[in-house]
Amino acid sequence: MKKIIPFLILSIAILSCGRFGNKEIDGKKDMRIVCLSKQLTEYVFALGKGHNIVAVDLSSTYPDSAKLLKTVGYHRALAPEPIIAMNPDLVIHSNDIGPENVLPQITKAGLNIKAFGGANTIDSAKLLLTELGKFFGVETKADSLIKVFDAGVAKAADTLKALGIKDSVKVMIIHFGLRNNNYFVMSGRNGVGDKMLRLAGCTPATYDGKGAREMSPEAVALANPDIIVATDFGYDRMGSMDKFISTVPGVALTNAGKNKRIVRFEEHDLIYFGPRTGDNVIKLISLLHTPASVPAK
Template sequence: MRYSHWLPVALALTACGRFGATPNHRDGLRVVSVSKQLTEIVFAVGGDTALVGVDISSTYPPAAKKITTVGYHRALNAEGIISLNPSVVWNDGNWGPPAVIDQLRKVGIPLRQFDGGESIDSTKRLIRQVAQEFHNPRAGDSICARLDADMDRADSVRKTLKDAPRVLIIHFGQAANQYFVLNRKGIPEKMLEWAGAVNAADTAQKWRNLSPEVIAEAQPDVILATDYGYDLQGSLEKFKQLPGISLSPAARNNRIYRIEEHDLVYLGPRTGQNVLELIQLIHQR
């Protein structure tokens, strides 16, 4: 995780090499990955030389930003994918639109869906599966062992905590005086639980636009602002002044932190490390 207040380089939204680099290829395998979780795992097991394209949300590790992008994973560009001449498109089932998927099937590009990754156990199975694809099972075993050790350490630290701060996760910051907030479901909720925190949001959907009044009523002790929304404001002081947020204990006590979205919304090789860093951040340890 990175908690700096610097504005990152904007990501291109169309199929392009973000930094003009051309990846190497291995054994003729040319993979387009349209899942940021899969992309990180591919890098972790040493299969990144096979990646010829990724979706725009695949921003970790930093080297992923050097690979040609094919659009947002739910708004992909068929022509961009086809132009890369992939031998397969890897996905997690959460991609589209359907017309693009149909077009890829029509031109004969194989589509491979990987399942799992919603729990630590299923994430380890996914890591081992991807490692096997690159004939590197030892890497998969090593990564899983490290993940277990990190999660055990995080659990031990959590048990020593004396309080449970109320935390609000704001995704994409402000849009038309509405805030995109993560509620008490899914992986972000698990991350907060593992970090010994309570989700201050209480909404009926996983993603929900809330008014400034509701944000103020939630009275979060800590606000985690995902990178894109935080960077739209450009600084902590400007983010603190947003309607609703300015009335929160988090703003009064300067407990608003920039956090990378990918560290909260999916599980992967670094999840245990991310939980430990969340603990340090939220509890100021």
């Protein structure tokens, strides 16, 4: 009997949500949105439509207003029940949600679902802003954000050029997994993190690893970065630079570990592009280039 009750609850929720009938949604009207993508959450708020979002996935932590919303789980490890329970008019995602069965389940429940593009390059991020602007009927606001985006990237390039840096430092990004308490190397695969490092005038350390898997101490030592960028969650979990160096596999054997060149950076500012990218690149420049990196005049 105890096993039947949860099933009945889910069945009732599914039937009640089925009234939406997968109809086309008009984004220009206020609605209840569940957002399963951190970049979509930031973009929707930036477009002035954040009041429509009633719940987000755990990775949606920007802006601060998003932290006040209910969460429905990690976007790659979702269950249908929390999403359905929010009684949304629309669920939006960026084609990177999981497990594989969750999308068919919430679709079968009758929820309206809409996928938007990614933001893994500057061009794709601007296309995403345009796409969202059209959907919500705020094209002018989207165009303004794209201008801010372009101006910020240009300012970052000027900031780097003004330093006159000749020798590029080798940098690795290390991230602490939220779900399995393992460390991962985010850089070395030409993803957003690597592109951000290059915009900041650095060279991503070559890491011999496959995908986002648990890091190998030997591979980290062989990559031998001059500086390690530790994402906020992992760094804060360690509590100090010395603890990070002594605990994270392979770090103590690198130049970064030996010279205590570990810097902390917000994780989400390294994994997608957006209107704040220029500011984030300037932050990286200030962290990664010491006065010793600048030629004497």
